[in-house]
Amino acid sequence: MSDPIVVGVDGSGRSLRALVWAAHEAALRRCPLRIVHVLAPAHSYATTEEGRTWEAGNRDQGVVTEAAAVAREAHPDLEVTSALPSGTPAAVLLAEAEHARTVVLGAKGMGGFGSLLLGSAALQVVGHAACPVVIVNHVTTGHRRVVVGTDGSVHSRAALAYAFEEAELRRAELQAVHAWSHPGPHAYVSAAQDAMAKEHRQALEEWLAPLREEHPGVDVVELVPDEPPVIALARASDRADLLVVGSRGLGGFHGLALGSVSHHLLQFSQCPLAVIRPRT
Incomplete structure (x- = not known):
């Protein structure tokens, strides 16, 4: 059996949107969908009254039952499984990621997923998932x-490969963005600035060349904007169905789980954001 698309659900509207995206992705990739609802550690239930424990168990089971029904209604041929593991959301989902094709989460959620803006289990999963x-x-x-944003780093090359796959699956145009910033005033246009722009465009063409050969049916648009990457990619995401970035770029510090660009785009992307780490 192929690796599944894993989606974390918690009964919130935001996790429902994650479920819809994940089910569509699984259908496109013709792989199973695994729905995961993380239960609180078992000892926390033991301290509650018996009736409340039974009510919580029914509610948790209802979350995954409803999620599975939604996915099957949208994609009747999709293989759907579900699980209600107990533990902390980050630990459970990172374990799931070891055997998943992709992990999908809502931007914000109730309970364990918390808020990405404040640092949460979801942020840990983004930074460390396999x-x-x-x-x-x-x-x-x-x-x-x-x-897709790219800067030539190992992480962004993995992002490029993933983005080409997604564009091919979705029969979509691929916009490859290599943003850079000229050190001088933007109003000042010089021969040196033109030369730098040409150099960056040539680098982008080199990074794209092998993947273009591998995916000849993908229509690629090259963009080399002279502006900070976060601004360029956030603006491009407003007209996209998916934004893809590497978890770290050339500017990241060694050992950092998540680079500043990918971290900021978790807040500013106007469409679903895929964060890619090279498989080791």
């Missing part, structure tokens, strides 16, 4: 465009 992680703030459709 597989791609997609954070869904809201589901966008109809743009038929995938955007």
Whole structure:
């Protein structure tokens, strides 16, 4: 059996949007969908009254039952399984990621997932998961465009490979963005600035060349904006169905789980964000 798309659900509207995206992704990739609802550690139930424990168990089971029904209704041929493991959300989902094709989470959620803006289990999963992680703030459709940010780093090359796959699956245009910032005033246009822009464009073409050969049907648009990467990618995400970035770029410190660009885009992306780490 192929590795599944794993989606974390908690009964919130945001996790429902993550479920919708994950089910569509699993259908596109023709792989199973695994729905995971993390229960509080068992000892916390033991301290409650028996009736409350039974009520909580019914509610938890209802969350996964409803999620599975939604996924099967949208994609009748999709293989759907579910699990209610006990533990901390980050630990459970990181363990799931070891055998997953992708882990999908809502941008914010109730209970264990918390708020990405404040640091949460979801943020830990994004920074440390062994597989791609997609954070869904809201589901966008109809743009038929995938955007990927790249800077030549190992992480961004993994992001490029993932983005080409997604664009091919979705029959979408791929916008490859290599943002850079000229050290001088932006109003000042010089021969040196033009030369730098040409150099960055040539580098982007080199990074794209092998993947273009591997995916000849993907229509690629190259963008080399002279502006900070977060601004360029956040703007591009407003017209995309998926934004793809590496977990760290060339500017990251060794050992850091998540780079500043990917971290900021968790807040500012206007479409689902895929954060990619190279498989080791």
